[in-house]
Amino acid sequence: MKVYIYKGFERFWHWTQVTLIVMLALTGFEIHGFYELFGYREAVMIHDRTAWAFLALIVFAIFWHFTTGEWKQYIPTLNLVKEQIGYYVTGIFTGAEHPTNKLVYNKFNPLQRLIYLGLKMLVIPVMVISGFAYMYLNYPNDTFVLGNLGPVAAIHTMGAFFLIVFIIAHVYLTTTGHKPLSSIQAMITGWEEMSELEAKEMVKSEMEYSLKVAKHHLITDKDRSAFLDEALQETEEKLGVKNRLHDVLSGSGAGYFRLDTNGDYIEVNKAWANLYKYETVEEIIGKNFSLSRSEKSFAQLKGNFDQVLSGETIEHGLVIRKCQDGSIGYHTLTMTPFMKDNKIIGVQGVIINIDRDNASKLQWDNE
Amino acid sequence: MKRILYIFSILVIPQFIVYMIITRTDNQCIVDTELPAEIEVVNYTKKADQKNILVADHSKFEILQQEFERPQDVTLACLSCHTERHHELMANNHWTWDRTEKLAGRDSVVTLGKRNMINNFCIGINGSEKTCVRCHIGYGWEDKSFDFSKKENIDCLVCHDQSGMYIKAKGAAGYPVEGLNLNIISQSVGSPKRENCGICHYWGGGGNNVKHGDLDKAMNSCSKDVDIHMAIDGEDMSCVACHTTENHVIKGKAYAFSSENKNRATCTHCHTDAPHNDKILNQHGDRIACQTCHIPEYAKANSTKMVWDWSTAGRLNEDGSQIHEADADGNHNYLSIKGTFVYDDHVKPDYIWFNGTADHVLLTDSITEIPVQINTLMGSYNDKGDNCESTTCSKIWPVKIHRGKQPWDPILKRIVQPKLWSPNKGDSAYWVDFDWNNSIVAGMRYSDLPYSGEYDFVETEMYWPLNHQVASADKSLQCVDCHTTDNDGRLAKLEGFYLPGRDHYDFIEYIGILLVLLAVAGVVIHGGIRIVLRKNCLHDKK
Structure with missing residues (x-):
């Protein structure tokens, strides 16, 4: 049984974020000196532009979340957090049911709420702010000058590592839906396949x-x-x-x-x-x-x-x-x-x- | 079908557009190696637009239609029309061989110049003036008694001769060689050409390109590979095109002598302080001298001297004759009078922070640091000036570091001034008698300085900011020349600041990589268990 979960904007937002974050990561770690891919100069320019594009998308997303009331989906709850963790630690291996259901008005499980809220309120702002400082508070002509780029770069790098870890876990957890690909399919088409039981609950x-x-x-x-x-x-x-x-x-x-x-x-x-x-x-x-x-x-x-x-x-x-x-x-x-x-x-x-x-x-x- | 189109239009097309925007190739930012971009400049008329107007034909001036007996007579003839110019010249440090400046890091203002300073090439002129002043714009400076107020002793011709016939003699206190036709020479005068400046500035230190490393006789007629500005197939610029001169005040500083940040010839005078079509590159100019990227190497045509070890000097052939050893390129490896040399060409510069001020070791200074810093170029990353509105903001500069080993007084801990040159034997001159102690006694006595009677050799370093032999844009440094973790990155040794692409904090790297590995391991283990227990998984057990 298929249920409509993700609206058009959400899917556009999600996949655009994917493109931008992947590009930011690829160019960012090149700038960090891990490898050569685009060429340093290109990498810097792409990173800069991508960051601006990302910022524009964030503005759109904030607007969308507040006009549609979807921001409420991120209100954190400790309700069922234990059950959700328990599901990933043991239940998933024994074929237990998901402790929470994915619904249009409540599409995140409590763990997701916490993690996504953390991303939105902590990691992304820190990356944006440190990125701005990195780019624009560096040279003596700037109005405010950092004493040393080091701490900013350290924060920015650490944030990048956190995002990589998030992406790994996030992509893996998409396979824990009804079928391994049903979550990804849902993010593309908007319709998620669910078990009869889940659908009924839904x-x-x-x-x-x-x-x-x-x-x-x-x-x-x-x-x-x-x-x-x-x-x-x-x-x-x-x-x-x-x-x-x-x-x-x-x-x-x-x-x-x-x-x-x-x-x-x-x-x-x-x-x-x-x-x-x-x-x-x-x-x-x-x-x-x-x-x-x-x-x-x-x-x-x-x-x-x-x-x-x-x-x-x-x-x-x-x-x-x-x-x-x-x-x-x-x-x-x-x-x-x-x-x-x-x-x-x-x-x-x-x-x-x-x-x-x-x-x-x-x-x-x-x- | 409609749904597929919808999905395509909200998911795929935006990604394509976003990708195109963020990776768009900015034409302005690409160095086109085929067609050199027209570079916009200010305060300079390009060669194609220059009109050569002959201001005056000196051969028609009556006063120059004479057989001059003495070179001083030429000077007097010049001054008879160009009246009062001698005041300008006599204030010029080409004449005074000193400048009164405040040394960086010291309170006192001192009068310093070739007249009383030391370097780690020929050390200093005291006691050897008669030969050293071959590069002085004057006549008759034999010793300390030279009268700097006598205008007829100004040598106009060394700078203004255009006949190419005017040559100053060796060991002749600045007089030209005998038998010159001063009549023809004096009629040829004009604005100084490269050859005029080069005769001293190329040959300082006793040979072509020895001192600066970026000033070489090859630049009289060079290609763009050697110097983009002076290339004869390019703008063909003369020295004074940049070292602009008004009333004989010549723009430009040599930090072998200078200490203050003033009257410098700068790139930005013509190229402005935003010469790139790229904001980030222009911002680099706030902390990085143009020269750093645009002079990727020096001594591009001929070798320059990198090391001069005086301590080995004095070795003679069995018959008492002097030894001359040279390498395949003709560079001296060893000379009995001077010691051992190391030359190099196509040298990668060293890089330092420099704010335009300098300190110098004086003969009266007590040495506290070995290698002795003959001159200290001031600056650090943290020296940001007044938001860089002032020019004292430290920038990364390319320098030639010349390393020496030269005589000093280990008891008094001072660098010593030996007397090197004399036309006669038995005059205590080292280059004739090969006796260090005698030459130092003579040199120090001449300089009115104490000497303990003991000498040794001490390692010294001297810094020469590079300004010439500018490369074309496509041969200039690229981002990864500095922004690299390689140990041979250009700025690998320049510490005290965080350079993206070069620096990282180990603990951040370790924690970050560890977290990523843990995440991967978690996925592999968790996923592995799920696959093994597949029958129970995925809710479709029914």
């Missing part, structure tokens, strides 16, 4: 993500109609699972339900039944939705239910459900009218489970 997360995004839009955007369609469509595009949404839904962790105008369950999927801790789907069919709430929250639900019946789409935000065994769960709820022959004959909705830990975060998001 679909679930994508749904959650898309709905969250849709919800966000609803809060800020007055146009509430057809948001679910939009969200699903977006998800479909990202996943490349066009017209298979129903399958996806039934296979995902998102619960689907349909009520008639009285509020009786007509249809629920397996995931819904699981979330409410019913053994089978049949147990709930025909029963009233008042079962799923505490008395107090049901009044609110009822109000929304009536609104949906009048044609509105309601994004309910966080709700607390009462499960069959009396326990409590959290989920987000989205309800739209269910139409047949242009008449509203019921209400359908999607619920997405939320861990207790994440629930508070989501509430915070809503505020």
